[in-house]
Amino acid sequence: MNRNRSIRIVVLSATASCAIALAALGSGGDAGATCASISGVSSGTGCSSTATSFAIGVGPNTTASAIGLFNGAVAVGNSATALIDSGNGNIALAVGNPKPTLR
Numbered sequence: 001m002n003r004n005r006s007i008r009i010v011v012l013s014a015t016a017s018c019a020i021a022l023a024a025l026g027s028g029g030d031a032g033a034t035c036a037s038i039s040g041v042s043s044g045t046g047c048s049s050t051a052t053s054f055a056i057g058v059g060p061n062t063t064a065s066a067i068g069l070f071n072g073a074v075a076v077g078n079s080a081t082a083l084i085d086s087g088n089g090n091i092a093l094a095v096g097n098p099k100p101t102l103r
Helices: 003-025
Strands: 034-038 041-043 047-049 054-058 063-066 072-076 081-084 091-095
Touching: 034 063, 041 047, 047 054, 063 091, 081 091
Parallel strands: 034 047, 047 063, 054 072, 063 081, 072 091
Antiparallel strands: 034 041, 034 054, 054 063, 063 072, 072 081
16 A cells, blocks of 8 residues: 555545544434434434545534545535535535525
């Protein structure tokens, strides 16, 4: 394994760990608001992945999909969508619009 690939795997693993921690600590809010999929095993609705990849969605109406090898997709916020539908070693991050505040 060459040095660049090793660094990429470490960064991808760290990103996945942070995303999972964020999903675990974040408020669930609405039903179906939070989802996770790691190596094709999904929890909640709106997230999908293939072997060696992960997808995390935190917030209402979020969707995340990571298709390919060593890909990661993280969607955070209202109606955020992160999508990787091909390639290897990619990371997608999407941040949705927050809910309006009442004054």
